[in-house]
Amino acid sequence: NAGVTQTPKFQVLKTGQSMTLQCAQDMNHEYMSWYRQDPGMGLRLIHYSVGAGITDQGEVPNGYNVSRSTTEDFPLRLLSAAPSQTSVYFCASSGAGYDEQFFGPGTRLTVL
Amino acid sequence: SQQGEEDPQALSIQEGENATMNCSYKTSINNLQWYRQNSGRGLVHLILIRSNEREKHSGRLRVTLDTSKKSSSLLITASRAADTASYFCATDTSSGYSTLTFGKGTMLLVSP
Numbered sequence: 001n002a003g004v005t006q007t008p009k010f011q012v013l014k015t016g017q018s019m020t021l022q023c024a025q026d027m028n029h030e031y032m033s034w035y036r037q038d039p040g041m042g043l044r045l046i047h048y049s050v051g052a053g054i055t056d057q058g059e060v061p062n063g064y065n066v067s068r069s070t071t072e073d074f075p076l077r078l079l080s081a082a083p084s085q086t087s088v089y090f091c092a093s094s095g096a097g098y099d100e101q102f103f104g105p106g107t108r109l110t111v112l
Numbered sequence: 113s114q115q116g117e118e119d120p121q122a123l124s125i126q127e128g129e130n131a132t133m134n135c136s137y138k139t140s141i142n143n144l145q146w147y148r149q150n151s152g153r154g155l156v157h158l159i160l161i162r163s164n165e166r167e168k169h170s171g172r173l174r175v176t177l178d179t180s181k182k183s184s185s186l187l188i189t190a191s192r193a194a195d196t197a198s199y200f201c202a203t204d205t206s207s208g209y210s211t212l213t214f215g216k217g218t219m220l221l222v223s224p
Contacts, residue, residue, distance in 0.1 A: 004154075033211075042200060043155075043214040058211070090154055099143055099204060101212065103154035 001026050004104035006091050012110045013081040021076040021107050023091030031094045032074040033101070036060065036087040043090065049074055081111045116144075116201040116215030124221045131188040133218040135201030136181075142204045144177060144184050145212065149198045158186075158199075191222045 007022045025032065033048035035058075045058030049068040063085060065077040074093075078085060088108050092101040119134045135144070143162045147155040161168045161177045161184065168175045174187040188195055198219045202212040 035214075040216060042216040043202075043212075045211065045213070048211060059213075092155075099160055100145060100157040101155075103147075103156070105154045106152075 003027065004091055004093055004102050006089075006104035006107050008107060009105070010108050012112065013078070014112050015082060017081050019078050019081065021078075021089055021091075021109070023074045023076065023104060024072050025074075025091075025093040025102070026072065027093060027095065027102065028071060029093035029095045029102070030071065031096070031101075032068070033058070033092050034064070034066065034074070034076045035090045035092065036085075037090060037106075038087050046076065046089075078109075083111045085109065086111045116203050116213065118199070118201055118215045118218040120218060121216070122219045122221070124223065125191055127191060127193055127222055127224050129191055129222075131191050131195070131220055131222070133186045133199050133201075133220070135184045135186070135215055137184075137201075137203045137215075138182065139203075139205055141179075142206065144175075145202045145204065146173075146175060146184075146186050147200045147202060147214075149200065149217070151197070155200065188220075191220075193222050193224050196220060196222045 004025045030051045034046040035043040037043045044060045047066040049055045090106050091104040094101045116135045116137045145160045146158040149155045159170045172189045177184045198217040200217045202214045
């Protein structure tokens with residue numbers, strides 16, 4: 001199993017550009033989530049999904065959209081990138097009845 | 113807002129010594145989890161302790177939980193250079209699927 005995979009690993013955007021961060025898992029996990037990690041801030045939850053077709057907002061959802069059309073994939077869309085969205089983004093998943101989360105390797109995003 | 117706060121922010125020890133990190137939180141929890149993050153990598157789950165448990169062991173790791181003081185500690189015994197990483201506590205206050213709130217982390221440096 002590949003676990004949780006994220007693409008790209010690095011991305012540089014200009015202010016106002018849009019892009020999609022990809023996340024996929026092959027563990028048949030129902031729960032998936034997106035976090036951002038900023039220096040000295042720990043991880044903050046952006047959006048999460050408890051199954052295909054079901055998503056909800058986390059602590060810092062503004063400026064981001066998500067959808068969950070399949071169990072495996074949970075993309076994160078930046079609608080109009082801003083410098084404040086410069087961060088490292090992590091995707092995570094967990095299975096029903098399990099509380100621990102499995103994390104992807106992260107995407108380092110810089111918005112100029 | 114941060115639910116968990118780790119203390120200290122940074123810890124430097126020699127190989128073979130024990131490392132203790134503390135986590136305080138604000139609201140009632142279902143469980144508390146500890147994760148490790150090596151530089152530039154994703155988070156790896158270490159151990160989970162439920163609200164009705166007081167102590168848990170996993171290899172060289174020992175976690176305690178005091179719900180009356182809303183605090184937890186992570187002890188790593190006989191530290192190795194490979195233990196150098198950031199350690200995060202995460203609290204789960206949700207029902208159903210796990211929605212974690214992370215602290216800012218403790219950066220541990222173990223010198224040979």
